[in-house]
Each structure stands twice: as C-alpha cells, then as structure tokens.
Amino acid sequence: MKLYTGDLSPYSAKVRMQIYAMGVEDIDFDLPASFFMGKLSEFSPIGRIPVLETSEGIIPESEVIAEYLDESYPERALLPATPFDRAQVRLLSRIADTYLMNNIFMALPHINRDTRVDAVRDLLMGQVKRGMGALEKHIGSGEFAIGAQLSRADCTLVPALFLCESTVPRFDVENPILATEKVAAYWARIQSNPFAARVLKEMADGLKARLDGTEMKQIQAAIAQEKAKHA
Numbered sequence: 001m002k003l004y005t006g007d008l009s010p011y012s013a014k015v016r017m018q019i020y021a022m023g024v025e026d027i028d029f030d031l032p033a034s035f036f037m038g039k040l041s042e043f044s045p046i047g048r049i050p051v052l053e054t055s056e057g058i059i060p061e062s063e064v065i066a067e068y069l070d071e072s073y074p075e076r077a078l079l080p081a082t083p084f085d086r087a088q089v090r091l092l093s094r095i096a097d098t099y100l101m102n103n104i105f106m107a108l109p110h111i112n113r114d115t116r117v118d119a120v121r122d123l124l125m126g127q128v129k130r131g132m133g134a135l136e137k138h139i140g141s142g143e144f145a146i147g148a149q150l151s152r153a154d155c156t157l158v159p160a161l162f163l164c165e166s167t168v169p170r171f172d173v174e175n176p177i178l179a180t181e182k183v184a185a186y187w188a189r190i191q192s193n194p195f196a197a198r199v200l201k202e203m204a205d206g207l208k209a210r211l212d213g214t215e216m217k218q219i220q221a222a223i224a225q226e227k228a229k230h231a
C-alpha cells in the first residue's frame, strides 16, 4: 500500500502516527508533484491528502483511512475494549478534526495581517476556542487521551495540538491550549511518547522547510521534473 502524505499536513501526520504505533511496515510514503500542481483530484476527487492507495483502489479522508487500518490489522487496532471507550476515542478524534483542525485550515488565508479579514479570523478562532473548551471537558486525565493505552484519539490530537500551538498565534490570537488545564497537562505529557515525538519532529521539520523557503524549492524542482517527463 502507499500513503500520499506530507510532513506538515496534520491529517497525514495523524495517519502516520497510527501506522508507527501499530507497527505496520508495508506502507510506502509518497507525495506526488500533482498535489502541488492542483491536480491531485485527477487521482483522488477530494484533492486532499492523506490518500491511501490499496490493491482495491484509493481511500481518501484521514478518519476513513484510520478505520480501514484498524480493520485491516485488528490485532493491532488502536481502539479500547468497550463500546463506550471506543465512542470516547471517536469523539476526541472528531473534536480535533472538525472543531480544531478544520477551522484553523479555513482561517489560513487570514494569517497575513495586510490582507486579513478580521471578522473571518474572529469567527473561526472563536470556533477553535469553543472546540478546545469541549476537548477540555471530554479528555481524560491519565497518560493518554482516553484510557490507559495509546489510541486513535492520541494520533489525531497530537497533530491537532501542534497546529494549535504553532499556527493560532500567527493569527494574533493566543494559543488556545494555554487556557486549559487537562489539555495542557496532556499536551506536555504526550510529547515524550515515542510515536508522538516522531510525528512532531516530522511536522516541525515540515514547518521549518515551509518558513525558510526550502519546501518551495523542493516543490518547484518536483514540478519541473514532472513537466519534463511530459515534454
């Protein structure tokens, strides 16, 4: 199988963390130049990463891929034993996907102060704050987000909290983790988990490459190579 994934992409990082934690080793990682050329939708109609390519066809959407991996390797699945605990894991994953990451993504065009529409920034950052408030109520107080084992909730929360901490201040809004107790304590703890540390390093490297221009150079080289193939 092949996972179309990007270092900085939090939805991709979520699936990579799951793959690392499950110990699945037969999935290659790739990011085709078509993604940067706005042509990924020719391969996957949603046009977003991650996408898992299997022998039967493609699977887009991180949460759908996550379920597929758990069902494909049931003995390694990152879900707790009881239906209630499984529901809690799915709930935290949904809060991170929908109320944290999606709103931050929608706000990205408003990072630049010169072109920012304050009302849009305020609306979306208000939703992030509200989502963080819900997460504070639902998250557990132990080593992991839910229960005593690493679960898919941790795989979604680690990239989502990285995004909150690294990106929200760029909107001139305080990092919403700072207003929490349980989430802040969890965030401080989980970063030393080896699977979390691995994806956090990948994301930090991706962010550095974006900010220092290295990523843009790599994208331009990949696009030039792709165009040369079809010349």
Ligand SMILES: N[C@@H](CCC(=O)N[C@@H](CS)C(=O)NCC(=O)O)C(=O)O
Binding pocket: 008, 009, 010, 011, 012, 047, 048, 049, 050, 060, 061, 062, 063, 097, 105
């Ligand atoms: N709901 C999707 C979101 C995926 C997503 O937004 N991916 C971003 C990168 S993290 C992307 O591909 N953006 C490209 C675009 O919006 O065109 C999922 O859970 O996989």
